[in-house]
Amino acid sequence: MDPAARLGPAQIDVVAQLAVSTLLLGGIYALIAVGLTLIFGIMRVVNFAHGEFLMLGMYLAFFAFTLRGVDPYLVLIIAIPIFYLVGLFVYVLVMRGVIHASHNVQIFTTVGLSTALQNIALVMWTGDFRIIRPWESSVVLRAAGTAFNLAQVVAFAVAVALTVALMAFMKWTHTGRVMRATAQDRDAATLMGIDTDRVYRLTFAIGIACVGAAGVLVSPLYAAYPQAGLQFVTLAYVVVVLGGLGDMAGAMLGSLIVAAVEVGGSYIFGAAWKEVFYFLLFIGVLVFRPAGLLGQRGAETLGA
Amino acid sequence: MTRRHLAFALAAILITLTVLAAVTYGQSGEYKIGVLEPLTGPLAGEGKRHLEGFEIVRDMINDRGGVMGKKLTFVVADAPDPTAAATEATRLATREGVKIITGTFSSRLCGAASEAAARQNVIYWETSCVDPRFNKRGLKNVYRTEIDATGFGWYNVEFIAKHLAPRFNKKPSELKIAFLSEDSSYGQGVTESARARAKNEFGMQEVAAEYYNFQTINDFTPIIVKFKQLAPDIVHHIGYTNDAPLFWRQAREQNFLFKAHVHAGATGYGSADFGKALGNDANGAFALLEPGPGFKIESLKPEGQKIEKDFRDAVQKRTGSYPLGGHQLAGGGLWLLKLVLDRAKSDDADKFRDAVMSLDLPAGSMINGWGVKFNQEGQNANERVQHYMLQWQNGQLVTVWPEEFTTMRAKWIPLPAWDQRK
Numbered sequence: 001m002d003p004a005a006r007l008g009p010a011q012i013d014v015v016a017q018l019a020v021s022t023l024l025l026g027g028i029y030a031l032i033a034v035g036l037t038l039i040f041g042i043m044r045v046v047n048f049a050h051g052e053f054l055m056l057g058m059y060l061a062f063f064a065f066t067l068r069g070v071d072p073y074l075v076l077i078i079a080i081p082i083f084y085l086v087g088l089f090v091y092v093l094v095m096r097g098v099i100h101a102s103h104n105v106q107i108f109t110t111v112g113l114s115t116a117l118q119n120i121a122l123v124m125w126t127g128d129f130r131i132i133r134p135w136e137s138s139v140v141l142r143a144a145g146t147a148f149n150l151a152q153v154v155a156f157a158v159a160v161a162l163t164v165a166l167m168a169f170m171k172w173t174h175t176g177r178v179m180r181a182t183a184q185d186r187d188a189a190t191l192m193g194i195d196t197d198r199v200y201r202l203t204f205a206i207g208i209a210c211v212g213a214a215g216v217l218v219s220p221l222y223a224a225y226p227q228a229g230l231q232f233v234t235l236a237y238v239v240v241v242l243g244g245l246g247d248m249a250g251a252m253l254g255s256l257i258v259a260a261v262e263v264g265g266s267y268i269f270g271a272a273w274k275e276v277f278y279f280l281l282f283i284g285v286l287v288f289r290p291a292g293l294l295g296q297r298g299a300e301t302l303g304a
Numbered sequence: 305m306t307r308r309h310l311a312f313a314l315a316a317i318l319i320t321l322t323v324l325a326a327v328t329y330g331q332s333g334e335y336k337i338g339v340l341e342p343l344t345g346p347l348a349g350e351g352k353r354h355l356e357g358f359e360i361v362r363d364m365i366n367d368r369g370g371v372m373g374k375k376l377t378f379v380v381a382d383a384p385d386p387t388a389a390a391t392e393a394t395r396l397a398t399r400e401g402v403k404i405i406t407g408t409f410s411s412r413l414c415g416a417a418s419e420a421a422a423r424q425n426v427i428y429w430e431t432s433c434v435d436p437r438f439n440k441r442g443l444k445n446v447y448r449t450e451i452d453a454t455g456f457g458w459y460n461v462e463f464i465a466k467h468l469a470p471r472f473n474k475k476p477s478e479l480k481i482a483f484l485s486e487d488s489s490y491g492q493g494v495t496e497s498a499r500a501r502a503k504n505e506f507g508m509q510e511v512a513a514e515y516y517n518f519q520t521i522n523d524f525t526p527i528i529v530k531f532k533q534l535a536p537d538i539v540h541h542i543g544y545t546n547d548a549p550l551f552w553r554q555a556r557e558q559n560f561l562f563k564a565h566v567h568a569g570a571t572g573y574g575s576a577d578f579g580k581a582l583g584n585d586a587n588g589a590f591a592l593l594e595p596g597p598g599f600k601i602e603s604l605k606p607e608g609q610k611i612e613k614d615f616r617d618a619v620q621k622r623t624g625s626y627p628l629g630g631h632q633l634a635g636g637g638l639w640l641l642k643l644v645l646d647r648a649k650s651d652d653a654d655k656f657r658d659a660v661m662s663l664d665l666p667a668g669s670m671i672n673g674w675g676v677k678f679n680q681e682g683q684n685a686n687e688r689v690q691h692y693m694l695q696w697q698n699g700q701l702v703t704v705w706p707e708e709f710t711t712m713r714a715k716w717i718p719l720p721a722w723d724q725r726k
Contacts, residue, residue, distance in 0.1 A: 014529055017558070021525040028522070127346030129545040131581035138585065140557045147557050222522070223546040223581070226346070231520060231546075267526035271516035272487065 013145035018263050020146045026252075026259035027156025028218055032232050033239040033251040034163055035210030041246010042183040042203045043099065048110040050236065051229020052117035053208050057083065057215015058224035059125060065132045065219075072134055073154070076216050083212025087205030099200055114229075121226040129223040137220035151220040158217055160252070162210060167248045179203060183246060238282045244292025253293060257281070335374040337641075338381060338396035338426075340407030340417055345384030347410050350570075353630030354409050354432065355380065360618045361635040361671075371645045383408050386416035393417045397424035403651040404429060406641065409633070411435035411453075411490050418446045427656055431637025432630075434569070436493040439681040445653050447660060447682040449637040449674075453493025455686040456568035459592050460494070461501040463693050464538055465508075467705050468564050471717045472537065477507035482536035482562075484527065484543075484551070486518035491542040494568050498540055511536050518544040524554045537563045537718075541573070548572035549581035556585060556722045563718035566693075568592035570629040579699055586696040587725040588716045590704075594632035594672050595692045598703040598712030604668040611639065615671045636671040640684075643676070673709060698726075 036050045060079055064070040090113070098109045139150035170176035182189040182199045190196050222228065239258050243250025258278050265277040285292065339358055342351035362376050370376050379400045383389035389408055393416075396402050406429040408417045414433035421428035422443045430438065430448040434456065438448055451459075465476040472479070483499055485491040495513070502508040511534040514527055528551075531539070539562050543551060548567070567573035567590065574591035601609050615635055619627040627635070645651070648659035660678050667675040667690045675688035693705035695714050704714040716725050 010533070014533070017529050018526060021523060021529075025523045025525075122346065126349060128349055129577050131549060131577060133581065133583060137553070147559065149553075149557055222550070223577075225546070227519070231522065234520075235522075263523065263526045266523075267530055270514050271521060271524075271527055272514070275517070275520065 014267075016144060017146045018267055020148055022256065022260045022263045024148055024152040024156050025263060026256035027152070027159040028214075028221075029232070029235055029239055029258055030163060030252045030255035031155055031159040031214040031217060032211060033236040033243070033255055034159070034166060034248055035207035035214070036233075036236050037240045037243065037246055037248065037251040038166065038210070039204060039207040040240055042179050043095075043200050044183075045095065045099065045106050046103075046110065046237075047207070048107065048233075049114040049117060050207075050211055051231075051233030052114050052121075053083065053086070053211045053229070054215040054218075054232060055121060055224065055226065055229040056086070056117070057212040058219045058222070058228055059121065059130070059215075060212070061216040061219035062130045062132055062224045065134060066130075071136075072132070072216050072219050073136070076213055079212050079216045080209050084205045084209040086212065087208030088201060090208065091201050091204040095200070095204055096197065099197075118226045118229075125226070127226060129225045131223045132219060134220050149221070151217075155214075155217045155221070158213070159255075162213070163248045163252050166206075166210075170248070175202065235278070238278055240292075241282060242285050242292060244294045247292065247294045250292055250294035257293075333375055334377045335371050336377050336379055336400070336402055338393070338400060338402040338405035338407075339378045340381050340383050340389060340392055340396065340405055340413075342384045342408070342410060342413060343380075343382040347384065347412070350409060350630050351383075353628055354407070354634040356623065357619075357627075357631035357634030358406070358638050360622055360631065361615070361638040364614060364618055365638070365642050371642055372649055372651075376642075383413050383417060386413055389413040389417040390420040393420035393428075394424060397421060397426045403427060404641070406431060406638065409433055409630070411438075411488075414438055418443060422446055425653065427651065427653060429637065429641050432633040434493065435489050436497075437489070439683040443682075444657065445682075447678065447684075449640050449684050449689070450633055451684065451686050451689045451691065453490050453569075454497035455689070456494045456592055456691070457497030457499075458501055458686050459691045459693075460498050460540065460566050460568050461506065461508075463590070463592070463705055464502070464540075464564075464566060465506045467693075467707075467714070468538070468717065471714075472563055474537070476502075477509075479538060480509045480511045480534070480536045481538045481540055482511050482531050482534060483513040484531075484539065484541040485515055486521075486542060486544055486547060487515040488518070490569065490571075491515070491518075494542045495540070516547070518547045521547050521550070524551045525558065528555055528558045528560050532558065532560050539565045541565060541567055542569070543567065543572035545571055545575050545577050548575075548578055552578075552582060552586065552589065559722065561719070561721065564588075564590065565719070566590045566592075573696070574629070574694070574701070576628075576701075579696060579701070584698055584726065585722075587698065588719050589696045590714075591694050591696075591701065592691050593694050593701070594627075594629050594636075595709065596694050596701050596703045597626055598710040599673075599692070600709055600711055603709045604673050605666065608669045608671075608673060611671055612673065615639075632672050636674055639671050640674070640676060643670070 039047050061072045061075050064075045098106050136151045141148055178194050179199050182196050186196055239251055239254040243254030261277045262274045265274050341354050342348055365376050381392040381396055383392050393405055396405055404427045405421045408414050409432035411433045414430050418428040428446045432450050434453040436452045436454050469476045469479055483495050485495040573589045574593050579586050601612055619631050644659045648655045663676045665676040667688050669675050673690045677685040677688045692703050694701040695704045702712040703710040704712050
């Protein structure tokens with residue numbers, strides 16, 4: 001008999017476990033998507049190299065742990081400034097040149113950057129799968145018939161904290177207001193005396209710092225290898241479009257929806273179907289609500 | 305005679321001499337074959353291990369008089385992807401003039417490489433790839449020494465039905481089995497053949513058959529929750545390097561209990577990375593492989609014992625460790641090629657084929673305890689290419705089955721609670 005159709009007290013535990021899994025998996029997706037949506041929303045650049053910065057974060061955590069025995073959560077403290085600098089560097093070196101170019105040029109550039117970073121990783125660190133085993137990856141928490149991993153809970157908590165912090169930053173600080181103004185109308189913002197180049201630099205660096213931190217946080221859970229970013233980043237695009245370009249709360253909500261589709265779909269129909277379901281969702285959103293669930297109408301064309 | 309004429313004459317003599325020297329040297333001295341492996345790119349790690357295995361056995365062959373009375377040498381070419389595999393196979397045949405190409409280990413590469421070799425009418429000698437389609441294309445000069453993925457499925461069910469079932473005090477038909485697999489040709493080949501044999505020959509009860517993409521799977525919890533309700537005795541999981549540790553860790557988190565867990569191949573549970581990722585939590589998982597620690601050399605035929613011992617010593621001397629899967633597949637395959645050439649005394653395709661088909665050695669006759677009996681498709685037989693079940697025991701994969709070939713025994717049958725596998 002199909003287990004999904006079976007009802008009983010055990011079924012409550014199953015639903016509870018699936019809900020917890022959705023929440024925690026969604027946390028990981030949100031962690032990756034929040035930096036992407038920031039860059040997407042403010043710079044109007046689709047950063048196809050986003051996953052590769054995630055991969056670099058995973059490698060940073062791997063090497064810090066294996067060579068120096070540093071716990072990933074300590075690495076997080078240095079990872080954020082390191083990746084902020086990496087973001088600044090990449091912006092100045094690569095992105096500044098194409099920020100005013102057409103979308104095609106931007107896509108070629110970021111796809112090129114993605115391929116280059118993957119191959120640099122391949123040459124430097126080979127194609128081996130690198131797995132670390134810090135203490136937190138084997139701590140299992142149990143509550144009310146459900147079980148979960150400590151590292152996943154931490155990733156979820158950081159995702160929520162990061163989302164809230166970025167929302168507050170965008171809403172209440174002067175820099176945040178300037179960033180939003182630039183996103184709404186680049187030319188008008190320039191006329192108002194806003195240094196848009198500085199805004200873009202800052203946006204890109206914050207976005208990369210977020211995804212670098214995400215890489216460190218997922219390292220106790222997933223193997224690091226040159227194509228590790230691809231495992232998550234197609235999902236992150238779905239999340240961003242679902243939630244609305246540049247909308248942090250939307251990214252969080254989108255992540256949870258994608259995770260729910262994945263977990264529920266895998267349980268009821270089988271894991272082979274998961275991509276079918278969330279890409280159907282993706283297409284559905286593009287057709288019926290192109291601005292995303294929380295996005296402001298017309299946002300997708302703003303500043304283009 | 306002018307100076308210029310003299311110079312020309314001298315040059316002509318020199319060239320003639322060089323060519324003559326090369327020809328005679330080639331005739332009496334060396335026999336060259338092409339070795340095609342991925343030496344750069346994502347498959348390079350295993351490709352280099354194969355090359356190392358080839359080189360070790362090449363030296364062993366040359367210490368014993370070479371092939372066809374000549375010293376065996378290699379022309380090595382790099383095949384990081386299928387396109388490169390095809391162009392390099394063509395180059396080896398047309399530019400380097402080799403008559404035999406061996407390689408390429410990966411199921412991603414062997415199809416393209418052998419196709420290109422066949423087009424140039426050279427012999428293609430595959431030592432490792434397991435794609436079931438490899439021998440089904442009607443290519444006459446394409447051979448494989450290793451069994452294919454369907455052979456892995458055959459062995460896994462053999463182990464479950466003949467070894468595990470009696471130890472659970474159950475009939476094979478009373479066993480409930482859940483199949484889980486990544487969805488490449490390798491995972492599907494193993495899983496589908498295991499499913500068919502489990503059902504048709506032993507009447508095992510299949511409770512689930514799930515496929516997933518190993519590059520995008522991020523969470524096994526929903527599958528584990530579903531499997532828990534189905535309560536299988538056996539989980540038959542074919543996984544890769546990143547998904548196998550994820551499944552195992554999450555099964556432990558969810559306290560998913562089963563009696564045994566079986567995998568086949570050098571990836572996933574059969575890879576050293578699995579042990580690195582999980583430490584002693586890996587205890588209990590089975591993987592079908594070439595023989596590992598515990599392998600009893602005395603169980604082989606006398607000639608097999610000698611060559612296996614020499615092989616192990618040679619690998620130990622070069623790498624400082626017990627032979628790994630790549631060494632064993634490449635080394636065993638190349639040794640078998642030598643046996644064929646000894647018999648054919650020629651690299652003529654027809655004579656070579658006759659020699660391949662006439663070779664008939666029982667299991668236990670050569671490196672890895674293999675035997676030889678090729679079918680008309682150029683595939684060595686399942687029951688001759690003896691495979692072994694290894695089990696993770698405290699950080700090491702050790703040989704546990706068939707028991708006549710090993711000093712070690714399978715532990716934790718049935719598997720106890722997760723924290724009691726010590």
